[in-house]
Amino acid sequence: MKITKTLAAAAATAAVLALSACGGGDSGGGLAGGDYPSEDMDWTIAFGPGGGNDIMARTIVDILQREELYPENIVVENRDGGSGATGWGYLLGQSGSGYGISTTSGSFITTPLQADTGWEPTDFTPVGLMAADNALLITAGDSDWQTYDEWVDYATEKGKVVVGGIGTVNVDFILQQMIADANGYEIDYVPYNDEGQMQTSLLSGAIDSMISNPGSIMGQIEAGQTSALLFTGPERLEALPDVPTGEEEGISDMPSMPRGLILPPDAPEEAQEWWIETMQEVAESEAWQDYLEENFLVEDERWGEDFTTYLDETQTSFEEQLTELGAL
């Protein structure tokens, strides 16, 4: 008796987990004119729980639900795999529906450059860009160079330095190369798969500097374990008033990660309009401003077609730069 109970329990759990994993699929469908939204929203997060994309998506959903902006249910699902290819591929499959949605990040631009995903960023119906996720040039807290000027002196004197970042076909590589080019030193770029390994690598003295997002590194900067040398955003961070921007140091147009929202390709116009209006409302909410501040994001709003143009331009410049670097 016990055996059957245990097995039945295991099987039931399996069934529940399996259902929850594929639940909410295909909830999109034909729209009855004029009364959008009237169905549950199928919200895809193309990465696992806990990452930057996940936190942004859950923040927005939380605001939508708290302010009762979306009248029906929102079903949130992490569909990670293939550096975003799986999740955004799922959204591609909802083509024509107004009831699928997803948040974007850097991989939204770089993954199609790297692999035959079957979609391009411009294929999707744009809602808008909401913020830019900029980066910091970071060095260990006990290194001999604690400011940008000291770093440049050290690097140019040495001629060639060892630097790190996440991935090869990625913003980090472009940023390291831009900074090196602007100052006339060379880099050996060490690609990491994992932020944790890169951080310990820096602390162990194996690499001289690395690229990190403020949100993931601020705690260590405050503790003096690492030091920030340069911020890639347009204006200095309030939390780091002494750290210069790339612009101030004569490096313009440093790329950032686009944090925005997209609907499936060929989504109905009224769905697109509804989401643009609603998200403009979200962008003004206090909760959203708190989120931007806590995660050190820079407000950068481009709605509808402006977002598509931005994605297109960014992808073209990434492609050019990465081809030049030999990464593509």
Add this chain to the structure above:
Amino acid sequence: MDVFDNLANGIVSILTVQNILLLLAGVMMGMVVGVMPGLGPSAGLAILLPITFALDPTGAIVMLAAVYYGAMYGGTITSVLINTPGESATVASTFDGYPLAKQGRAGPALVMAAVGSFVAGITGAVLISIASPLTASVAASFGPPELFLIVVLGLLTLIVIIGGNKLLGALSALIGFAIATVGIDIGTGQQRYTFGSVELINGIDFIPVAIGLFGVGEVLHTLWRGGHLEKLAYFNVSARSRGFWPTKADYRESAAPIARGSLLGFFVGATPGAGATVASLMSYNLEKSVSKTPEKFGKGAMPGLAGPEAANNAASSGAMVPLLTLGIPGSASTAVLLGGFLLWGLQPGPLLMTQNPEFAWGLIASMFLGNIMLLVVNIFCIPAFASIARVPFRVLGPIIIVVCVLGTFTVNASIVEVAIMLVCGVLGFFMRRFGLSPAALVIALVLGPLAEESLRQTMIISGGSFGIFLDRSTSQVLLVLIVVMLLLPLLLPQLSAMAKSGLAQLGSRRRAERQDAATSVDEDAADTPQGTDDHARSSGPSR
């Protein structure tokens, strides 16, 4: 005694009725998730993380710590009973756990694993409380060269596992390395062997391969040799019967392996990268090297299960050290926890412990209570789990296959991974049929990419020179450790033989004296080999 004050406060602060219930629920859910092949601690945490958003940070972390330990133990249950590791850290538990279950000793094996995990978990929590700063500095000295060397230490286990036919063993490992090359190459960003498939961009995951090779492969092989026709020997799984509990000999054999595994696991676990997996493999390697009866390993030796089980549990405590003291996640599971910190509005980093002491110490305290809860829950649950080993194979076989398919699909809802799993099932059958080693394949698959990545990073850093391994002090320590691990099995028999012959030459009187002393201390062993054994024990894990 600041530490103990903090810890006591931590325990008091989480001892509310709500938290105890969360702890119980977490352990149960973790075990159920862990028992599903394919769903290990990191998947369990990821699935249950959203549930905790409604709780306060302390309640949430209490529950997640419980899920973490529950899922770790759940993985052991499947490794022992159906030879299917739910995640890479429990691969080593199949080596001797499954043979034990086949001998009708599933009950003792599971109890011993639970005891080992419990001791290791408590050891880990104590070490976190007192040794965090020290361990944090060790963790912060780990760059790519050190990571590469520690992965090499894990890969050395292959030599021990391969054992019999070296050529077939090496072939198995090579197949594993080959599968590991699929996906985006971190060095150049190019795709390797993906054949344009989006599903393969991230490479072939360990989970479907392990479930296929071990779970389905085992079912097919049992069918082929007519296992479904065999009559099962009856064994008792009632907690009141004697056969359910480990014997005195089991405890005596396992005490030292558990102690060694706990220490080894904690320190290896604190290094970012392959913590728990490498720790459990190193522990297995170590136990077989120092064992007086290495020939029993792989055929149901209790130390071969107890050591790795202690090691992987201690490693999961060790992985908390860089997370709490440096804000750096050392494993997939702690990366999910780090995401949780951010979602609960906590700033991970070195200041976490000083800025949110009630949270950090609550986490450590919940590790204590989680381990106690796990042991208690297990004493009641093991009879039910162990009775699975008593189900006739014609009933169990099809259920295992269904559970394998569901478990694989649940992880990423990917039908391609289910296909990979089934293909690996057939591969696993033929590997067993022709004497290849599925375990060697799986270890190569997990550690191969890490070895490749860290070696390539090292070579970029050093400009292609291997001298970097001798320049860095942590690397030097690890190199010495590798040499010791390699020489241990070779030197031990010679050392004990030398000591024995030396003894024989001594006068008969002194000899008689010594033997008297020996029999009074340990009745079943001559003192000399025991002496070298102790020496090896102290030189092994004291890194």
